[in-house]
Amino acid sequence: MRYADKPLVEISGLSKSYGKHHVLNDLSLTLDPGIHALLGPNGAGKTTLVNILSTLIPYDSGSVRVLGLDPQRQRSQLQGLISLTGQYAAVDGALTGMENMLMMGQLFGLSRRDSKHRADDLLERFELTAASAKRVATYSGGMRRKLDIAASLIAGPQLIFLDEPTTGLDTRSRQALWDEINALAALGTSIFLTTQYLEEADVLAERIMVLHDGRIVADGTASQLKDRVGGSTIQVHDGAGHIIETLPTQGSAQEVAHALSALARQRPDVGITVRRPTLDEVFLELTGEPVTDQNDKQKENAPA
Structure with missing residues (x-):
C-alpha cells in the first residue's frame, strides 16, 4: 500500500x-x-x-x-x-557493519540476497564500505550513527x-x-x-x-x-567591518532598493549586508x- x-x-x-x-x-x-x-x-x-x-x-x-x-x-x-532512528545509535557492537545490515534486512523480511544487495548500496552511500567487515564496537560514534541510519533504510x-x-x-x-x-x-x-x-x-x-x-x-x-520575528535588516558597516547602524525593513525589493539608494548617495564608502531573521531568533x-x-x-x- x-x-x-x-x-x-x-x-x-x-x-x-x-x-x-x-x-x-x-x-x-x-x-x-x-x-x-x-x-x-x-x-x-x-x-x-x-x-x-x-x-x-x-x-x-x-x-x-x-x-x-x-x-x-x-x-x-x-x-x-515505516522506520525509526532514535537519538543514539542502536546497532550491535559485537557484529560487523555488514552483519548488522543483513540482520536488519532479514528482520524486515528481505531475502539474504536482497539484504546483501541493499546493504552493499547503503554502506557505499554512507561511506562505510571499508569498515563493513569490522566489528561495530571499533567504530567511532559518528560511524555507528551512520550505520544506524543506513540500517533503518534497508527495507525502503x-x-x-x-x-x-x-x-x-x-x-x-x-x-x-x-x-x-x-x-x-x-x-x-x-x-x-x-x-x-x-x-x-x-x-x-x-x-x-x-x-x-x-x-x-x-x-x-x-x-x-x-516573518513572525520581523522583516529584513540592513546592516551598515564601516571600513573595518564593524556594524555602525541598522535599518529595519520589511524585506521587499522596492523597500531595500530605496534604502540602499539613499545610503549610496549619503554614505557611498560604507559596506552593507541585508540580514534576515534566523530560526534561532524564532525559537x-x-x-x-x-x-x-x-x-x-x-x-x-x-x-x-
Missing part, C-alpha cells in the same frame, strides 16, 4: 500524560508527504510524539493516523511501512522518523546525511525529523513545527516562521529559550 491518496500524518486532539505530567496537550496536526521538521526545547514532547507515531508507545486520547493507519490498533501493519520504508539524526556527527558527515535525506525525498520517501540544530531544519524541511509545552505553537515554512521568541543552550546540552550528551 502506498499513501499517495492519504495524508502522511493525521492527528486530532492527541493527549499523552505520565502520571500528572501532561506531555502532549490536545495536539492536532495534518502533514502531507515530504520532509517535515519538529523543533522544541528539551522536555517539549518531541520524542514522545515520535514514539507514538512510530508505534512504540500508546496515546491516551485523540485520533492518530500514520499512512492511514492507527499506530495503536494497526501496529504490525504500520511497522512494515515509506516514512522515516529521524529523532535527532545528526547527534555526534561531524560537519562533513552531517552534510552527507543531509544530501541522503534530500535524495530519499526525491525518490518519494517522506521524512519526519526532530532536531535542535536549527540550520538542519532550515536547510531540509519543507514545513517546520515548533512544539512547546506539549502544543504546536508555530507551523509553516522556514520563511513564514522568520527564542516562541519558547523563551536560547537555542544555543539547547545545542550545548545536545553536544554534552552526544555519544563519544
Whole structure:
C-alpha cells in the first residue's frame, strides 16, 4: 500500500500524560508527504510524539493516523511501512557493519540476497564500505550513527522518523546525511525529523513545527516562521567591518532598493549586508529559550 491518496500524518486532539505530567496537550496536526521538521526545547514532547507515531508507545486520547493507519490498533501493519532512528545509535557492537545490515534486512523480511544487495548500496552511500567487515564496537560514534541510519533504510520504508539524526556527527558527515535525506525525498520517501540544530531544519524541511509545552505553537515554512520575528535588516558597516547602524525593513525589493539608494548617495564608502531573521531568533521568541543552550546540552550528551 502506498499513501499517495492519504495524508502522511493525521492527528486530532492527541493527549499523552505520565502520571500528572501532561506531555502532549490536545495536539492536532495534518502533514502531507515530504520532509517535515519538529523543533522544541528539551522536555517539549518531541520524542514522545515520535514514539507514538512510530508505534512504540500508546496515546491516551485523540485520533492518530500514520499512512492511514492507527499506530495503536494497526501496529504490525504500520511497522512494515515505516522506520525509526532514535537519538543514539542502536546497532550491535559485537557484529560487523555488514552483519548488522543483513540482520536488519532479514528482520524486515528481505531475502539474504536482497539484504546483501541493499546493504552493499547503503554502506557505499554512507561511506562505510571499508569498515563493513569490522566489528561495530571499533567504530567511532559518528560511524555507528551512520550505520544506524543506513540500517533503518534497508527495507525502503515509506516514512522515516529521524529523532535527532545528526547527534555526534561531524560537519562533513552531517552534510552527507543531509544530501541522503534530500535524495530519499526525491525518490518519494517522506521524512519526519526532530532536531535542535536549527540550520538542519532550515536547510531540509519543507514545513517546520515548533512544539512547546506539549502544543504546536508555530507551523509553516522556514520563511513564514522568520516573518513572525520581523522583516529584513540592513546592516551598515564601516571600513573595518564593524556594524555602525541598522535599518529595519520589511524585506521587499522596492523597500531595500530605496534604502540602499539613499545610503549610496549619503554614505557611498560604507559596506552593507541585508540580514534576515534566523530560526534561532524564532525559537527564542516562541519558547523563551536560547537555542544555543539547547545545542550545548545536545553536544554534552552526544555519544563519544
